[in-house]
Amino acid sequence: SLVCLSVASERTLQTPTNYFILSLAAADLLLALLVLPLFVYSEVHGGEWLLSPRLCDALMAMDVMLCTASIFNLCAISVDRFVAVTVPLSYGRQGRRQLLLIGATWLLSAAVAAPVLFGLNDVRGRDPAVCRLEDRDYVVYSSVCSFFLPCPLMLLLYWATFRGLRRWGAARRAKLHAQVPRRPSGPGPPPLPELPGGPRDSLPRALDCADPAPGLPGDPCSEDCAALDAIPEGALPPHARRRRRAKITSRERKAMRVLPVVVGAFLVCWTPFFVVHITRALCPACAVPPRLVSAVTWLGYVNSALNPVIYTVFNAEFRTVFRKALNLGC
Template sequence: MSDNSTDFSKDALPGAAVTQYNFLALIFGILLIVIIAAGNVLVCLSVYLEKALKTTTNYFIVSLAFADLMLAVLVLPLFVYAEFQGGVWSLDMMMCDGLMTMDVMLCTASIFNLCAISVDRYVFIAVSIPLNYNRKHVDYRQLILLSATWLLALAVASPVIFGINNVPNRDPSECKLEDNNYVVYSSVCSFFIPCPIMVLLYFGVFRGLQHWEEARKAKLRSSIEACRKLQHAAVATALPPLAGTIPGPLPMPLPRIIERDLAQSRLDDTDDDIQQEIPYPRQYRENSVPTVIFSQQQQKKRAKINTRERKAMRVLPVVVGCFLFCWTPFFVVHTMRAVCLTCNIPPPLMSTVTWLGYVNSALNPIIYTVFNTEFKKFFKKCFRSCC
């Protein structure tokens, strides 16, 4: 969503400095395009090829990755070209308007995708019963959210392609958003409204998860007590026929998965439906002692969130934090430039915050590999096969 009016002109810098900046912008821009394209293509391929990654959260992540990928393909090459020319636009103005439209739309789509993810998480975690949250496929509500993100992003960007940039005395050597009112409007719609909503929704999501975890731990303790009673009853039933052959009842261990869950107070190890047989001593099993089994129906009655969904929940705040860190300076400077016409914003500052915003599109795939085990496995497998 850049201004693309980075005026590193001959009046601002010496000729040697301009030339050096131009080549640095070219090298950095090409490297950034390659990183963004490669990383986001891997994200899309991983969800398409890996069954373990086909979750609701990851479909939204694919939509976000697609927006970043289109940014690298459709916007950054022309932006890098303009930077290499010293901020001077030498192409057709229709192409400039197309560039501005795609820039606004793709940046807006990125933040709207993040906002849609926060809405989805809030509705199905903090509001709905967690029992109904273990979803593998996209339903109509997710399709509506995904469609809405792109339609709203297109609506925000459409005034540019419909001629709002055609102002009198337009400078053909600059490619930027010409209407200051539209700059404020697009910034408010794309950033200053969705971001606070997203932060508040995530706060509600994690409060809901915290309350759900406390309730789950209480149920777990009750289940352990019930499990012990069942174990003692099973032992008492099995021992009378074996009187005189076995010295006495041996202590019955709890299922390892319950002991581990209680000891660590974590949710990581008991999320999938489990049909766990309680381990009995060998001599008891050999004499046909009845076993206690956790049925799938009992497991499904426990309010559980799928492990992969919860791991994705850990990634998303990092993604949102990086987005805010990268794009907040740009939107603040961009809006200030439109509102305060007398303010002198140095061109290097405008260029820096613009590059920082584009860097965010390269960070998301890196974040996935660091914080998400399933993505990390797929990425490692790809690198091993290639290298």
């Protein structure tokens, strides 16, 4: 709830990456409100389902859709970050692309879960005292669509993104170290605008600056980059305006640092569940203890509680807004 409130109310948090975090938080919140209470009710009664089969089918569909929405949102974030690093000029001009990508994640998640609502769970000999997915083929299908296909894609995109950021940072530092200040002699173009708090000579150096990559050492030109951002758009040369538009903002960089932590927590929490889940479907004769099934299921649900904690620990802007909201509440 705090994540949703923070992004909705604070203009500084309304960035493309944080819209994906907002969508992910919405999936976590809906899971907590619509799915977990019924699972707790079933656990309290020793795993026996005492409610109607139709409600069980709705529960299974919501569970599949919201868990799928979580990982699809993480996959969409990795696509967004990859585009931001590899095609920064295009990224700055595609304001609606993020919203379309978020909409696509929810539509695909609903499509994966829809067969359960359309009667797929109504099989002969169904035990009304057990609430589960009855069709083994669907279990395999949903596991592949929700986890075993998106996760490798997501990890590959993040690997390519951070590899590109490291190359970008290394090339920029090498260029800065090799750069020799030159003063033109004779007639030339009109003098460049004065930098706030510094001489004009620091502007060309600032024009070559880009935001440092996450995980890389700080760049010595960061102050000049900040000074470049302070110059009005009309006072900059055309190539400087293009560079400014192509830059990934500092807020987005901070958000990028927390995303791998979110992805890692997701994989640690959900991988055991999907491995056990698909093993039971492919090997009906394999003995899987009910306590193991319950443990890996709740380990997956714990991920929905971890995400907001991760944001507060690793993202200073979220932490500041959370503190402000909690102080107002007190």
